[in-house]
Amino acid sequence: MHSDPQQIAEIVAATxxxxxxxxxxAGLGSAIGWGLITSKALEGIARQPEMRPQLMVNMFIFAGLMESFPFILFGVAMWFLFANPFVGTLSSLAGGG
Structure with a gap:
């Protein structure tokens, strides 16, 4: 028994x-994260201007950590797009394996 091309097309479209x-x-989360990080840093600088260097360093550290999330998600998305595990599962189920 072979897998139906219509089922494979539906899986690829849904993926x-x-x-x-x-x-x-990921894009929306990154944009919201950048906005929150910079707004809170500016609030802290406005309250205590002498803390500006430390706050800027912390802001860039946390922004870098926050920015890694979209890149990780991009890698996972490309894995689903190009090495779709659902098509392989359908093929193995249809093949009786």
Missing amino acids: AVAVGLMLAA
């Missing part, structure tokens, strides 16, 4: 939609 949602969420 493409899911990848689009993943990348949109």
Whole structure:
């Protein structure tokens, strides 16, 4: 028994939609994170201007950590897009394996 091309097309289409949602969420989360990080840093600098160097260093450290999330999610999304595990699972189930 072979897997149906229609089922494979549906899986690939659903995966493409899911990848689009993943990348949109990563972009939105990154933008919100940058906004929160910089706004809080500016609030801290406005309250205590002498702490500016320390606050800027901390801001860039946390911004770098926050920015790694979209890149990790991008890697996972590309894995789903190009090495789709669901198509392989369908093929192995259809093959009786």
